[in-house]
Amino acid sequence: MALSRVLKPARTAPPLPQSDFDPGVNNNNPQNDTSIPTCPFCHIASTYPPYDPSSPPAASPTTLLNPDATSPQPSTFIVLSTKDLVAFLDIMPLSFGHILLCTRSHREKLTDVSPLEAGELGRYLRVLSAAVSRVTGVQDWNVVQNNGAAAAQVVPHMHFHVIPRPELKDKGRERFTSTMFGRGQREDLDEEEAEVLAERIRQMVKVVVEEEEKVEAKTQNAKL
Amino acid sequence: MALSRVLKPARTAPPLPQSDFDPGVNNNNPQNDTSIPTCPFCHIASTYPPYDPSSPPAASPTTLLNPDATSPQPSTFIVLSTKDLVAFLDIMPLSFGHILLCTRSHREKLTDVSPLEAGELGRYLRVLSAAVSRVTGVQDWNVVQNNGAAAAQVVPHMHFHVIPRPELKDKGRERFTSTMFGRGQREDLDEEEAEVLAERIRQMVKVVVEEEEKVEAKTQNAKL
Numbered sequence: 001m002a003l004s005r006v007l008k009p010a011r012t013a014p015p016l017p018q019s020d021f022d023p024g025v026n027n028n029n030p031q032n033d034t035s036i037p038t039c040p041f042c043h044i045a046s047t048y049p050p051y052d053p054s055s056p057p058a059a060s061p062t063t064l065l066n067p068d069a070t071s072p073q074p075s076t077f078i079v080l081s082t083k084d085l086v087a088f089l090d091i092m093p094l095s096f097g098h099i100l101l102c103t104r105s106h107r108e109k110l111t112d113v114s115p116l117e118a119g120e121l122g123r124y125l126r127v128l129s130a131a132v133s134r135v136t137g138v139q140d141w142n143v144v145q146n147n148g149a150a151a152a153q154v155v156p157h158m159h160f161h162v163i164p165r166p167e168l169k170d171k172g173r174e175r176f177t178s179t180m181f182g183r184g185q186r187e188d189l190d191e192e193e194a195e196v197l198a199e200r201i202r203q204m205v206k207v208v209v210e211e212e213e214k215v216e217a218k219t220q221n222a223k224l
Numbered sequence: 225m226a227l228s229r230v231l232k233p234a235r236t237a238p239p240l241p242q243s244d245f246d247p248g249v250n251n252n253n254p255q256n257d258t259s260i261p262t263c264p265f266c267h268i269a270s271t272y273p274p275y276d277p278s279s280p281p282a283a284s285p286t287t288l289l290n291p292d293a294t295s296p297q298p299s300t301f302i303v304l305s306t307k308d309l310v311a312f313l314d315i316m317p318l319s320f321g322h323i324l325l326c327t328r329s330h331r332e333k334l335t336d337v338s339p340l341e342a343g344e345l346g347r348y349l350r351v352l353s354a355a356v357s358r359v360t361g362v363q364d365w366n367v368v369q370n371n372g373a374a375a376a377q378v379v380p381h382m383h384f385h386v387i388p389r390p391e392l393k394d395k396g397r398e399r400f401t402s403t404m405f406g407r408g409q410r411e412d413l414d415e416e417e418a419e420v421l422a423e424r425i426r427q428m429v430k431v432v433v434e435e436e437e438k439v440e441a442k443t444q445n446a447k448l
Contacts, residue, residue: 110367111354115347115436122346123339129371130335140372143334143384147353148364151389160367165375212339 034106041157044088045104048081053127053209056202075191077198080128080205084120087128089198091189095164097136097197101128102159109147110158121160127212128162131204135197138164258330265310265381268300269328274307277351277433280426299415301422304352304429308344311352313422315413319388321360321421325352326383333371334382345384351436352386355428359421362388 035042051057079099080087087101101124107113113121125143133139144161146153259266275281303323304311311325325348331337337345349367357363368385370377 109353110350111357113350115350115439118350119343119347122349123343125346126334126337126339126342129333133335140374140377142371142375143367143369145367147366148389150364150391151366151387153364163375165372167374215339 036106036157039106039155039157041086041100041102041155041159042106044076044078045086045102047076048078048086050081050083050104053080053082053205054213056206074189075194077189077194079131079198079201080124082120082124084117085124087124089189089194090161093187093189094161095138095166097132097138097162097164097201099128099132099162099201100159101125101162102157107158108156109153110145111147113158125160125162127205127208128201130208131201132162132164134207135200135204136164138166140165140167260330260381263330263379263381265324265326265379265383266330268302268312269310269326272300272302272305272310274305274328277304277306277429278437280430298413299418301413301418303355303422303425304348306344306348308341309348311348313413313418314385317411317413318385319362319390321356321362321386321388321425323352323356323386323425324383325349325386326381331382332380333377334369335371337382349384349386351429351432352425354432355425356386356388358431359424359428360388362390364389364391 035046074091077089078086079089080101082104084104085101086104087099090098090100101121103113103117103121105117107117110118129141129143133141142161142163142165144163145159147158259270298315301313302310303313304325306328308328309325310328311323314322314324325345327337327341327345329341331341334342353365353367357365366385366387366389368387369383371382
């Protein structure tokens, strides 16, 4: 590798990618409607209002989450919906329990999210990982987030994948590699199954969030 | 897909993976030394003390970051070191600027981190993504975090990869897929280059963190 690759940026001012977080424009301001009419994740975000993760709608069918709205097509199976974030089942899952977590506001890349949203993404990646793992019984999983076309980002609205990885006994490493990033074999989501799965995950998110609250209370007590 | 896959977990109590966050044991308590002697990331964490990301050591050579300690072999090039987190250049980078972000304490999987650590991971994933992108000039990148052997986790100490993805003009998709998860072509880190790169990233982290602080101050002012 040539040292010039390192030295190059120093010759000019630090490049500020267009996609970078602009402190003057966005963030932490719900009045700033950033939604893009053609963006499928903005559509989902605007269709499903926030709910308290500790009191998920126990609705089945999932449409009761928002009975008055036209459900996006194909159906969306929400597993989390907060002021800042939305998570739902991937409609073309790489494995059973494959979910997506995105910001409610339209942010193209991870660098476009606000510091507050970034912290929330981290917090809920842990919560959702625990919920998906417990509900599916699959102990291993990948967290993947792609930024830009060269990194295989397809929908230009920042999202994390949480992808359970059951033991690949007969499938081998080849299949594992080929299924990453959506270029391998993907199945359409079975809607009946998805409805049950999404409700299970919402309920498990509640359990995990309540565990967090207990830890928080303990920590607070220890400090007193 | 069979519906029984969804229904299976309901027959027993929700499984609590061993690796799951145990509110009774860990977290938010620096007195709890969780470090594992054989873990390379624990070695790095114990060798490099925290510093304020807004005042990074401008040291070159990087060893000045901790001149009294025996540097882990191979050399470690720190780009962030806080109370809770450590980030450094991958010693076998998939691309120029490939870094790892892990918790300072030993946590096997993402579900083992504390809620506080999870929030910090999210916050600094954004900061480090911005810093790496600006320093390398590469606008696209992947964020990847593998949990467990079936998900291709190699070092059992939770870590996020931030992997710049330059345009793959002559390399094609095949190479892209094969280089993910460390099974493709990886180069050894050039130490001279790495030293310059790590210092640049530390300095750019400072810039990004200062930008965040300005936004925070503006938000606070707007609320008054």
